[in-house]
Amino acid sequence: xxxxxxxxxxxxxxxxxxxxxxxxxxxxxxxxxxxxxxxxxxxxxxxxxxxxxxxxxxxxxxxxxxxxxxxxxxxxxxxxxxxxxxxxxxxxxxxxxxxxxxxxxxxxxxxxxxxxxxxxxxxxxxxxxxxxxxxxxxxxxxxxxxxxxxxxxxxxxxxxxxxxxxxxxxxxxxxxxxxxxxxxxxxxxxxxxxxxxxxxxxxxxxxxxxxxxxxxxxxxxxxxxxxxxxxxxxxxxxxxxxxxxxxxxxxxxxxxxxxxxxxxxxxxxxxxxxxxxxxxxxxxxxxxxxxxxxxxxxxxxxxxxxxxxxxxxxxxxxxxxxxxxxxxxxxxxxxxxxxxxxxxxxxxxxxxxxxxxxxxxxxxxxxxxxxxxxxxxxxxxxxxxxxxxxxxxxxxxxxxxxxxxxxxxxxxxxxxxxxxxxxxxxxxxxxxxxxxxxxxxxxxxxxxxxxxxxxxxxxxxxxxxxxxxxxxxxxxxxxxxxxxxxxxxxxxxxxxxxxxxxxxxxxxxxxxxxxxxxxxxxxxxxxxxxxxxxxxxxxxxxxxxxxxxxxxxxxxxxxxxxxxxxxxxxxxxxxxxxxxxxxxxxxxxxxxxxxxxxxxxxxxxxx
Amino acid sequence: xxxxxxxxxxxxxxxxxxxxxxxxxxxxxxxxxxxxxxxxxxxxxxxxxxxxxxxxxxxxxxxxxxxxxxxxxxxxxxxxxxxxxxxxxxxxxxxxxxxxxxxxxxxxxxxxxxxxxxxxxxxxxxxxxxxxxxxxxxxxxxxxxxxxxxxxxxxxxxxxxxxxxxxxxxxxxxxxxxxxx
Numbered sequence: 001x002x003x004x005x006x007x008x009x010x011x012x013x014x015x016x017x018x019x020x021x022x023x024x025x026x027x028x029x030x031x032x033x034x035x036x037x038x039x040x041x042x043x044x045x046x047x048x049x050x051x052x053x054x055x056x057x058x059x060x061x062x063x064x065x066x067x068x069x070x071x072x073x074x075x076x077x078x079x080x081x082x083x084x085x086x087x088x089x090x091x092x093x094x095x096x097x098x099x100x101x102x103x104x105x106x107x108x109x110x111x112x113x114x115x116x117x118x119x120x121x122x123x124x125x126x127x128x129x130x131x132x133x134x135x136x137x138x139x140x141x142x143x144x145x146x147x148x149x150x151x152x153x154x155x156x157x158x159x160x161x162x163x164x165x166x167x168x169x170x171x172x173x174x175x176x177x178x179x180x181x182x183x184x185x186x187x188x189x190x191x192x193x194x195x196x197x198x199x200x201x202x203x204x205x206x207x208x209x210x211x212x213x214x215x216x217x218x219x220x221x222x223x224x225x226x227x228x229x230x231x232x233x234x235x236x237x238x239x240x241x242x243x244x245x246x247x248x249x250x251x252x253x254x255x256x257x258x259x260x261x262x263x264x265x266x267x268x269x270x271x272x273x274x275x276x277x278x279x280x281x282x283x284x285x286x287x288x289x290x291x292x293x294x295x296x297x298x299x300x301x302x303x304x305x306x307x308x309x310x311x312x313x314x315x316x317x318x319x320x321x322x323x324x325x326x327x328x329x330x331x332x333x334x335x336x337x338x339x340x341x342x343x344x345x346x347x348x349x350x351x352x353x354x355x356x357x358x359x360x361x362x363x364x365x366x367x368x369x370x371x372x373x374x375x376x377x378x379x380x381x382x383x384x385x386x387x388x389x390x391x392x393x394x395x396x397x398x399x400x401x402x403x404x405x406x407x408x409x410x411x412x413x414x415x416x417x418x419x420x421x422x423x424x425x426x427x428x429x430x431x432x433x434x435x436x437x438x439x440x441x442x443x444x445x446x447x448x449x450x451x452x453x454x455x456x457x458x459x460x461x462x463x464x465x466x467x468x469x470x471x472x473x474x475x476x477x478x479x480x481x482x483x484x485x486x487x488x489x490x491x492x493x494x495x496x497x498x499x500x501x502x503x504x505x506x507x508x509x510x511x512x513x514x515x516x517x518x519x520x521x522x523x524x525x526x527x528x529x530x531x532x533x534x535x536x537x538x539x540x541x542x543x544x545x546x547x548x549x550x551x552x553x554x555x556x557x558x559x560x561x562x563x564x565x566x567x568x569x570x571x572x573x574x575x576x577x578x579x580x581x582x583x584x585x586x587x588x589x590x591x592x593x594x595x596x597x598x599x600x601x602x603x604x605x606x607x
Numbered sequence: 608x609x610x611x612x613x614x615x616x617x618x619x620x621x622x623x624x625x626x627x628x629x630x631x632x633x634x635x636x637x638x639x640x641x642x643x644x645x646x647x648x649x650x651x652x653x654x655x656x657x658x659x660x661x662x663x664x665x666x667x668x669x670x671x672x673x674x675x676x677x678x679x680x681x682x683x684x685x686x687x688x689x690x691x692x693x694x695x696x697x698x699x700x701x702x703x704x705x706x707x708x709x710x711x712x713x714x715x716x717x718x719x720x721x722x723x724x725x726x727x728x729x730x731x732x733x734x735x736x737x738x739x740x741x742x743x744x745x746x747x748x749x750x751x752x753x754x755x756x757x758x759x760x761x762x763x764x765x766x767x768x769x770x771x772x773x774x775x776x777x778x779x780x781x782x783x784x785x786x787x788x
Contacts, residue, residue, distance in 0.1 A: 100707070102700055103787035104758040110788055120782040125754040126697045130747055133699070133706035 007073035024066035039155035040067040097129040100150040108209035111223035141191025144272040152210035158202035167393025170196040198268040215276035216252035228588035232270040238577030243588040250275040267386020280552040282564040283593025308544045315513035318342040322520045323486035326573030330495040336606035344500035348485035353453035355499035358490040360580030367479040373402040373441025378457045379449025382412040431467040439471040447481045491576035513543040521567035525553025564595035615661040618650040621675040622702040623668030626759040627693035633762035669695040669702045674736035683749040694758040703742040
């Protein structure tokens with residue numbers, strides 16, 4: 001590391017300090033001098049295309065874009081002269097004349113559009129140039145967001161985000177001159193794109209209404225919404241979320257830029273999966289009567305469930321909970337454990353093995369960031385942990401990290417891999433080649449998922465270590481990251497709750513008379529528990545099944561009593577991510593309808 | 608009552624929804640104060656058609672057809688100060704959405720394909736104003752002296768602009784008193 005060199009310069013007459021290598025904009029921002037920007041975005045490579053951040057350097061006749069110009073010690077910068085104001089106004093007017101920016105019909109009006117805000121500040125009440133009124137297409141074929149070229153100012157924030165943060169480079173610029181426009185892949189639609197992950201980072205980066213979230217469009221300005229910082233509970237990464245709410249509903253969800261885990265980035269599941277998908281919410285307790293579930297009051301549902309479990313003293317009873325339960329629920333589960341003969345948490349395939357010796361992998365994301373070699377065994381983050389997949393892609397594309405994927409099926413990450421072996425070859429040649437590929441890596445990171453703990457997985461791990469050792473002084477494994485599939489499975493397992501992977505085996509131990517299932521806000525309502533038809537049969541043989549769930553599913557159809565669960569944005573508490581960090585959940589909304597927190601339901605019934 | 612002659616004002620409604628005139632009426636009791644200072648002549652509100660020579664001309668709406676252009680040019684020729692009221696006059700705004708289509712497509716959509724039409728035909732009469740190929744804002748035809756942005760502008764914005772102009776000052780727009788939507 002070269003020692004950073006301090007320097008001083010004056011900006012608008014104010015003495016400012018910075019370090020060599022910083023841009024004028026960075027020094028100004030750090031010293032509290034505001035320079036207007038449009039195409040600039042922190043954490044992205046400066047583009048210098050919009051010319052809003054132009055400044056004058058004393059002694060130079062030119063104006064320069066401060067976002068892309070290194071600050072020089074001793075220089076005197078002017079950020080707001082009459083000349084600069086005139087030029088900025090001209091730039092804005094040209095942007096307006098170039099496309100069809102019709103504010104009244106834009107979903108980002110009333111405070112959410114940077115272009116509009118900048119123009120208000122510049123006092124623009126009319127445009128001095130003839131409008132071009134170009135014919136521009138819209139693309140609303142994407143699952144969660146649309147692109148309206150009429151409102152695009154070609155700042156390329158979406159292009160750079162897609163390239164540098166999500167790492168897929170789906171977006172780019174097509175054509176030349178006035179025909180420049182944002183293109184998806186090789187000029188297809190979002191719906192047709194094979195590379196777009198629907199992460200929505202481009203939408204979050206867009207300063208105008210060109211890219212917009214469909215589900216949030218026209219629900220009112222985000223600037224008027226209440227914001228709540230919470231944690232995503234879709235997977236064990238634990239990304240920070242900012243939930244925008246208004247009139248008792250979620251308007252939009254963005255990544256929390258202040259979260260050190262995801263730094264504002266999210267995957268499609270976290271950004272949209274929790275709120276932009278149509279799902280049938282259960283709003284009232286229900287009791288089965290004459291074969292049909294009928295809505296009843298809480299008091300009635302509680303008394304029905306209570307009498308069922310207390311009437312028969314000899315009943316074999318079981319409680320099965322989602323691995324999304326909060327850390328706070330551990331206490332409840334311990335307290336009420338006596339009421340049940342068996343308590344388990346249902347986990348993903350092969351996940352029970354890593355829950356028997358739960359280990360947290362501290363500092364993983366930081367190590368992944370700096371890795372020069374990444375090995376994935378039995379895990380496909382592009383399906384299950386989107387933000388980790390983004391980190392892997394950027395490590396490969398930006399830093400030239402080697403990527404080796406050893407797992408049982410094809411992955412979207414294969415395109416970035418040096419070696420991807422859907423079926424692992426046992427040939428010596430394969431392992432020798434692998435040793436060569438990774439031989440020069442000094443900061444190797446090994447990420448393994450639940451299926452690495454199967455006999456096949458363990459064989460692969462053994463061979464891998466042998467292959468790396470065979471390469472002499474070779475590769476050093478800097479970190480081994482154990483990546484579970486379920487949100488809070490490691491913390492719950494650490495607290496001693498048994499992980500249940502095979503539901504039918506668990507049910508088979510001894511026939512149950514009473515089973516309570518807490519599915520909570522599992523997106524499918526817990527339906528995946530019944531994916532094998534014989535489990536449904538087994539469930540049918542149980543005398544009494546009580547289900548706590550937020551969404552209707554085949555599981556609730558099989559229940560005698562259904563209690564409506566609160567969902568992620570209605571919960572307080574904490575979860576522990578795969579690195580072992582305890583992260584807070586904060587309710588952005590009160591529980592919808594008559595739903596209640598799963599913990600509270602258990603306590604009411606059994607405590 | 609002062610002997611000072613009242614300032615004569617005319618307003619015209621070109622290609623727009625009349626929302627700006629509605630917003631003007633939203634001045635409510637301030638209209639009484641305004642009436643003490645100005646005299647309304649031709650306007651959709653007074654229903655006087657012929658524009659006389661006035662001090663201030665106020666235009667709502669974009670220029671969509673030849674009649675709009677004629678009214679605009681007449682107003683410009685007969686007023687001392689011309690004010691563009693609202694986004695349509697300044698930017699084309701919603702009426703300019705049709706600039707994305709060819710004129711023939713616009714006619715077909717409006718007179719033949721529209722959901723409420725059973726048997727329709729595109730009118731062809733000298734009585735009906737001819738559409739221009741593209742909807743354009745008024746400043747692309749005539750010199751505009753002041754603008755009141757908004758769709759429609761708030762009554763407060765209209766009041767601010769009018770009182771400033773009556774006091775002989777140009778309105779100064781900033782994030783607190785201006786919006787485009």
